[in-house]
Amino acid sequence: MSDDGAISALREIAFWLERQYAPTYRVRAFRRAAAVITDLDDLDQRVEYGTLTDLEGIGRTTASVITQARRGGTPDYLAKLRDAAEVPEHGGALRSALRGDCHTHSDWSDGGSPIAEMATTAHRLGHEWMALTDHSPRLTVARGLSAERLREQLDVVAQLNRELEPFRILTGIEVDILGDGALDQDEELLAELDVVVASVHSDLRMSSGPMTRRMVAAVRNPHVDVLGHCTGRLIGDRKRPQSTFDAREVFTACRDNDVAVEINSRPDRLDPPRELLRLARDLGCTFSIDSDAHAPGQLDWLAHGCARAEECGIPAERVINTRRAADITR
CATH class of the missing domain: 3.20.20.140 (Metal-dependent hydrolases)
Structure with missing residues (x-):
């Protein structure tokens, strides 16, 4: 994934959380993190040195999501939400x-x-x-x-x-x-x-x-x-x-x-x-x-x-x- 992929992962997490009636503050945390890294010039450097959490609006969970996405994988948090998604059997x-x-x-x-x-x-x-x-x-x-x-x-x-x-x-x-x-x-x-x-x-x-x-x-x-x-x-x-x-x-x-x-x-x-x-x-x-x-x-x-x-x-x-x-x- 590129940095756009990290942004997409954060937004998709917010999407699944909303779908599951998660508290608003949790949803906003991921959308806020996506906004913080948009157009961030030193994103790769911060991923490499583990300094994402130095940024206001980036916590431990969102930093993990960004890091895993930047390294080319599907973030664990996102994969868990996808697996837990309830889809009606009919319709x-x-x-x-x-x-x-x-x-x-x-x-x-x-x-x-x-x-x-x-x-x-x-x-x-x-x-x-x-x-x-x-x-x-x-x-x-x-x-x-x-x-x-x-x-x-x-x-x-x-x-x-x-x-x-x-x-x-x-x-x-x-x-x-x-x-x-x-x-x-x-x-x-x-x-x-x-x-x-x-x-x-x-x-x-x-x-x-x-x-x-x-x-x-x-x-x-x-x-x-x-x-x-x-x-x-x-x-x-x-x-x-x-x-x-x-x-x-x-x-x-x-x-x-x-x-x-x-x-x-x-x-x-x-x-x-x-x-x-x-x-x-x-x-x-x-x-x-x-x-x-x-x-x-x-x-x-x-x-x-x-x-x-x-x-x-x-x-x-x-x-x-x-x-x-x-x-x-x-």
């Missing part, structure tokens, strides 16, 4: 058919990485495009984007698309569904975006009737493309019960208004449950298999959603992110 064919991801977050809202880093990682994973869907303003805890900040982001995305071509970042937002079914962003601005994911983030314990009317009203909005994590459930260590609503009525509205039902691939969501996925399938819905990634390593969670889709008999032709960017955009 491989569908995963390879995905061209993009309709639900991702950057550090403009509650994600942990810049837009460019999310996009370059998506490209390395083999994607042709990625929809950037940071949160809308009401979700203040997630630094949701006001109309003004969203317009600023559109300019940033336009510049990045010139730099990253042919890879494309699609403009978008994960917009909150308000209590009455209205959307938490300026309607004219929503009309300018490529992908609008509409999700419920508040009043999740609303009774079934009002929740059903709320979701159906949002799905009928002509700007909505995807209904995000529809039950709002959390599983695993952080548990939250699913919202109650008339799923048949909501999914029928999705079908009739050409809104995809999201298959959320986050391991702590895996939303909707299988019985609802099968209902949406039987009703003729289309689907969007999304990572809901808040960090580059989480973009690879799509495999979990693909496995669930395959288990539930959902074919690739009914998954919108098997399409090219030109077929997704308005």
Whole structure:
């Protein structure tokens, strides 16, 4: 490996750590080390004399990774993470058919990485495009984007698309569904975006009737493309019960208004449950298999959603992110 190889090894370690839900400080340590050695003139000398740890931001573990990479091998730490990576047994064919991801977050809202880093990682994973869907303003805890900040982001995305071509970042937002079914962003601005994911983030314990009317009203909005994590459930260590609503009525509205039902691939969501996925399938819905990634390593969670889709008999032709960017955009 060259020094670029050492940088790649450090970044790949950060990727696998994120994929495994490692603490943020561990991930940042490897990304910080990669930044420190970028364009470092005396890297080989420091490797030879064992003085890498004299540099601020380089610790014993990251120094070992750099040294092993510079000497032409795969660093032990990286090899261990690769071996430990859990890949679902099913969903491989569908995963390879995905061209993009309709639900991702950057550090403009509650994600942990810049837009460019999310996009370059998506490209390395083999994607042709990625929809950037940071949160809308009401979700203040997630630094949701006001109309003004969203317009600023559109300019940033336009510049990045010139730099990253042919890879494309699609403009978008994960917009909150308000209590009455209205959307938490300026309607004219929503009309300018490529992908609008509409999700419920508040009043999740609303009774079934009002929740059903709320979701159906949002799905009928002509700007909505995807209904995000529809039950709002959390599983695993952080548990939250699913919202109650008339799923048949909501999914029928999705079908009739050409809104995809999201298959959320986050391991702590895996939303909707299988019985609802099968209902949406039987009703003729289309689907969007999304990572809901808040960090580059989480973009690879799509495999979990693909496995669930395959288990539930959902074919690739009914998954919108098997399409090219030109077929997704308005």
